[in-house]
Amino acid sequence: MKIHPLITDSKAVAEICERFSTADFVCVDTEFMRENTYWPILCLVQISDGKEAAAIDPLAEGIDLTPLLDLMTDNEDVLKIFHAGGQDVEIIVNLTGKTPHPIFDTQIAMMAISQSEQIGYANLVDAWLGITVDKGARFTDWSRRPLTDRQIEYAIGDVTYLAEIFPKMLDKLVETGRGGWLDIEMEKLATVSNYQTDLETIWKRVRAPSRNAQVLGRLKALAAWRETEAQHKDIPRGRIMRDETLADIAGNPPKQQGDLAKVRGLSSAWKQNDIGQRMMKVIADAEPLPSDEMPVKNKRGAPLGKEGALVADLLKLLLKIRSREIDIASRLLTKADELEALAAGLRDLPILTTWRFDVFGKDALELVEGRMAFAVEKGRLKMTRIEGEPEPTKDAKPEEVGEPAAE
Template identity: 75%
Template sequence: MKIHPLITSSDDLADLCARLAKSEFVAVDTEFMRENTYWPELCLVQIANTEEAAAVDPLAEGIDLTPLLDLLTDNEDVLKVFHAGGQDVEIIYNFTGRTPHPIFDTQIAMMAISQSEQIGYSNLVESWLGITVDKGARFTDWSRRPLTDRQIDYAIGDVTHLSKIFPKILKRLMKTGRGAWLNEEMEKLADPDNYRNDPTQAWKRIKAAGRNPQMLGRLKAIAEWREHEAQGKNIPRGRIARDETLADLASHPPKQQSDLAKVRGLSQGWKDNEIGKRLMATIGKAQPLPDDEMPPRGGRGAPLGKEGALVADLLKLLLKIRSREIDVAARLLTRSDEMEMLAAGVRKNLPILQGWRYEVFGRDALELVEGKLAFAVENGKLKMTHVDDAKADDAEPADQPDDQSAQ
């Protein structure tokens, strides 16, 4: 494979992208910094096919990234391969308002052919190629220039290895016939709605107990306020205030600005500074959350009661058994909150009861909830058995002597 020197010019980048545009797939990775900013700062883009690989410097003076971004977001003939690519896709979306498509994520794919739920890149390379990745440059400050040869080699290695691993994973998927299982997951990864930053929806990421409309309305208002404050200063939202602080403010709103000095997570200065004044104005204007925005009952954290909790535990046991039997990551089949909803009686709009998930796991999960499925131990191993089948098996020995005496 040909490894190019660090690409810092628009002409070299355009030439590279013109060649890569003829490929069936390209492996893509990015290096970025986001510790001190609201928006992640793109510092390096690595890209490869089966014949060549390069690292592109987006911080190079005057470089035009348009050919690269167009290749990633507009060229439907080239599959874009990532590993754990959510943050990479987010950065591309921030630049273009579009996401890479079609897309393939090797971390997600591993869930369909093994019980690995979030296999790391180093483990992926070692398991498929038998190569130990040098982690020496892992914590590089990628925004600093110049980059060393070791740093560039480390970064390019991410895509050269990935370009060799992807065909192997694809071959395994074709052999198992599980490729179709991943279509929905890959489309979710490429869905622009996952990366669209809507401050009015920021409150949904914050854990807050209860369903009080007044409290949730305040949480929505101050979460949106925090997003605008962080964006305006281009600093991480947690530097304005942590999630738990917002939840506390929503549940126990201060009556006057001086009370902010007593709020855990806020500095004393908030009692009389401008940001404290803006926060108090936001809290004062907050309206109760409308009925059509209230979180649904029966979702995550909804009380199941003792019996419901036991059923949910049985479903989790069933999931472990099925995951082990078919060698697939449990997380690909379903999530804990979905099993809790099934145990609570919810039947509509559950992925577990749709498509291939229903065939592989959902049907048995539903039968367990309805008392049609039971657990049994056979040869020292826990397995599932249908209640009707178990009754038939129990009846056979009792019938046998009568049949023999009749003879």
């Protein structure tokens, strides 16, 4: 594979992107800094089509990244490959308002062909190529110039190895017939809203101090205000105030600005500065959280009950068994809250649709409805199908598993 010197001029960017525009795929990675800023600072872009590879310096004076960004977002003929690419994609969305498309994430793909939940890049390279990645340059300051040869070599390795791994991974997906399973997952990665902050829902990331509508209304208003302040100042939201302080103020709002000096986590300057004044207005204007936005204990809204909780535990055991049997990461199949919803009687669930129903949802439903049971065979736990109609359990009450009692 041809490795180019660090690209620092617009002409070289245009030339290499022109060649990549006819490739079947390009592997992409970025290095960025965001410790002291709200918006990530793009410091390096690495790209390879398996035949050549290069690192592009976005901080080079006068460099035009338009051909690169166009390749990422407008060329539908080239597959863009990332590993755990959420933050890389976020940067592209910030720059263009669009996501790379079509897109493929090798971390998610590994979940379809192994029980690896969130395999790191170094472990991925070791598993597929038997190569130990040098992590020495991982936590360096990518914004400092000049970059060292070691930094550039480390960064380019992230895409050259990926370009070797992807064809092997693709063969494995074809061999197992699981490539189609990933279509929906990869399309989710290309949804722009996944990478944009929604001021209406940002409060849900903060641990709620109570279930009181007035408190949660203040929390929602304060969280949105903090986010806009952080964006405007281009500093991490925690530099405005930490989540704990935000929740404390929502639950115990100060009566006047001078009281802010007594709030743990705020400097005494808040009692008289402009930001303190702005926050006091937000608190004063906050309205109770509407009833349709109030959180519920089971986020899918279904009552679980004691018996339902036991059924949910059995479903989680089934998930472990099935993940082992077919060699797939359980997280790709479903999550705990969905199993609890199934146990509680809900049926409009992703687990009961598409390929998930065929490989797991069908058996999960039969377990809930009494047509499947656990058995031990030669020391191994397995599932067995029950013939005929299951006998009703005398002690179980319908309402305990989330089903309505018969009239």
